[in-house]
Amino acid sequence: MTIRTDLPYLRARSLRAAQPAPPAPAVSPSPDLADVAGSVAEQPSASLDLSAPVVPSPAQPPSASLDLSAPSAPAAPAVSASLDLGDSAPPTPPAGTPPAGTSLTLFDETPATPPGGTSLSLDAPSQAPAAPSRSPHGHTRTADHGLGLPTINAGERRPMTENEPVVELTRMQSAAGGLDAKVAVSNPSEVILGLVFETGDSRESLVLPGLSQQGPDPRRPIFRATTSGVAVNLRRITDIHRLVLFAVPTRPSKQLPGGTVTVTTYGESRLEIPLVAGPTLGAQALLTGYVVEGRLVLRAEHDPYSGTLQQICAAYGYREISWRDPYTPLV
Amino acid sequence: MSPMAKGANIALQRELPDLQGVVFGVDWDTGGERVLDDNLTLLTILVGQNGMALSPDHVVYFNQLVSADLSTAQLQQALGGDDAQVEVELTAVPDDVSRIVFAIYLSEGSGSSRNLGQLKRLVVRLLNLDGGASIISSVDLAEGLSAETALKLAELYRLGGQWKLRVLGVGYSSGLHGLAQEFGVSL
Incomplete structure (x- = not known):
């Protein structure tokens, strides 16, 4: 390739x-x-x-x-x-x-x-x-759009399959503690996890173990690399716009090992994303997240295509990042 | 009026018959500890007769600033010397809310371990929503804290059709988990 x-x-x-279109709905x-x-x-x-x-x-x-x-x-x-x-x-x-x-x-x-x-x-x-009503002293709530997406309970584990790839966290789940992504493979040294993100003030950057341990502000990080993956500090959920969790194989062959990536909430809800064994071009997008009216909507991408890290970031709309080479962001 | 000790209560509308609403303020001193500053979080729970949060929409915090009934709202930016403030329109609180509990917890998402025993000072106070006049303040609730990671600060509760305030200062070592479990808040 x-x-x-x-x-x-x-x-x-x-x-x-572009596959054959489904029957037209009523x-x-x-x-x-x-x-x-x-x-x-x-x-x-x-x-x-x-x-x-x-x-x-x-x-x-x-x-x-x-x-x-x-x-x-x-x-x-x-x-x-x-x-x-x-x-x-x-x-x-x-x-x-x-x-x-x-x-x-x-x-x-x-x-x-x-x-x-x-x-x-x-x-x-x-x-x-x-329309939002108003209390006598002026308290108002913005209109709350029910997204109608699948949710997850505390302590529940949920494989994010191709047919059920999306989970919407509640406001509390989106704000409590942190979100921890970890890789579960037979040899954890064969793959690292990273995050590319955009903050509420439109800053785009990455967290990648060994290169950029935390961001966007090292003194008050929202995203950080951990010993076994990456984590998001949800105390700062209001400063987050969107993110992509990706895997980078460490073998020279750029072969991803098979396994699972878990994403765990503070309430011990666990989302499981399959890590498919096979060759890559350097990086594989796994999960996207958007903050929608205070709720974090997560989607397992099941993306059949890999790319260089630069290509992955660009394909998911992160174009404000500079690069040393197609595999190494300038952070 | 002397500061209220833990466990002390006051009948608000006996002192101020025309009181329509209050501002609950929390003033903490972290001694410049940034992790504490960044992760201290005020949580306000509107509790029903069964002792549980009325609904997830009746929990007010930084990611949900106003309760479903609009009676209770956290300010994005506290005024005066407080670090966090919540406004409560007492007359707009639904009848099925028997008390309103104010608590703080240390968010655990930063990867750094801290506890409330590291606080230098922690005082709560109540202001009149109409005009901002001070009604009451508490003693330093930081005294005696050690490994706690969450603390019930005070509660507004109804008694005989009147609103009262009680200072609590009751800590949890299980952080937000402990608070959520006690009040039935789903995580």
């Missing part, structure tokens, strides 16, 4: 959605209908597709922004990883336009729930949330 520099990763991700899906649940072709009812679009528009570059604003005008769906929580009418796609990309729209429209399954659509309920 040769290393390509033309972002083959992102383009390849779009091929998944209700037209949102243009940004996202399917976090896995293969659209195999699980048409488990909608919420984070995969790349079928027909990317060159005029609309991919973005991993988490847009909480309302769109100013209807437009063709952007190739975006945005998570739009806007309350206004959704953009209407041209007829025949396939569902676009990695957007997690929470528009107020009728949920597109194909028959025969549990929708994991992030579309907001058909009725808009009630």
